[in-house]
Amino acid sequence: MKYFNFFLVLFLFCHISQGQEKNRFAGFIKIQDTLLIKYKIEFQENGGLISGYSLTDHGGEHETKSRIEGIYDEDTKKISFKEVGLIYTKSPVSLDDFDFCNVDFTSSRFKLGSDKMSGEFKGRFSDGTKCLDGEIAMSSVEKIQKRVAKFTKKVKKSNRIADSIKNKVQNIKIVDTLNLNVLKKNEITSIPTSSKTLKLFVYDGGQIDDDLISIYQDNKPILTKYKISASKKVLEIQLNNDITRIKILSESVGSIGSNTAIIEVLDKGNTIKTMTNLQKGETTEIDILKKKTK
Incomplete structure (x- = not known):
């Protein structure tokens, strides 16, 4: 217990x-x-x-x-x-x-x-x-991190816990969710904006493992089977409609787990850093909603 x-x-x-x-x-x-x-x-x-x-x-x-x-x-x-x-x-x-x-x-x-x-x-x-x-x-x-570190240390020293569990605890990936929005399959993330255009920066934020993605704007391809790398690919999006739908499709997964492309969304007011977490064939969507002027 x-x-x-x-x-x-x-x-x-x-x-x-x-x-x-x-x-x-x-x-x-x-x-x-x-x-x-x-x-x-x-x-x-x-x-x-x-x-x-x-x-x-x-x-x-x-x-x-x-x-x-x-x-x-x-x-x-x-x-x-x-x-x-x-x-x-x-x-x-x-x-x-x-x-x-x-x-x-x-x-x-x-x-x-x-x-x-x-x-x-x-x-x-x-x-x-x-x-x-x-x-x-x-x-x-900081206090929570110290508690987690203390717990990890106790687990590593314990003779009553299997090595497989110790390895899982040791290799836990800590993600900064306050500054990183993880995009999951069949999910819609809505972003309000008053901008007429925005930019997408697409890249691999970790170890390069040949993930492929395609990106669609209102069902029209704007990036097809792109192999993400450490270099940032810049896409400029014109916001002509009240809602602009950006769909991201995982075309393949690399050698390390799921498809994890970093996609930064930049308008005149905010930079939103997102990361896909998709298997091959899965999609996620970002809806850009124009703010109504009062």
Whole structure:
């Protein structure tokens, strides 16, 4: 049971970056005392002002990344932030109903450099209408990494754990999900933009193993059976429609696991780094939605 609990901790947090930045936290949103949703934030503080990102339900069907802004008062140890803009979501969306329940969080017991952050949040739509309220409880990424490292060390020293399990723990791939959106099969990632054009940068971010991909814009091929490499292939996309559909097809998998092409999506406001995780013949889709001017 002791090792089961350690494996549970590792499972929950194995997608955390190896970076040592201080203002990075991971944990859960609790709603109505029963529902737990994974939640992560990364922010910088400058002169009492906070800016950064949040990631809700990372790895889940409704993964959503948003910009956050807020304030920090060093004297009163009060921090508050709210989600102010959608960067991408994997929840179903439409152009006519493009509004989300945004987190507005406050904690009166936080000091920069602390390894915990907790408090209540209010959920609000963009017009201020109430949606869901709840609590947030998070630990610093650095603290979680230390717990994972401690667990890994114990597993390696144990005589009661099979070598096959030790090797799996030793070789766990830690992925920075706050800055890397993993694209899975039959999944649609929606990105709002006010740009008229955007660019795709396609390359292999790891060991080159001859993955092949094809990319389609509104069912028309713009890149065919392309062998990804360390060099970035640049594609410029004209956004002439309200929705531009970018479909990525895995034409083959290389010698190392699944097809893992890095595709960076760049518009005038954001750079979204994505990575495919596809087997041969599988597809994933990125929908670019034009923001309506008010």
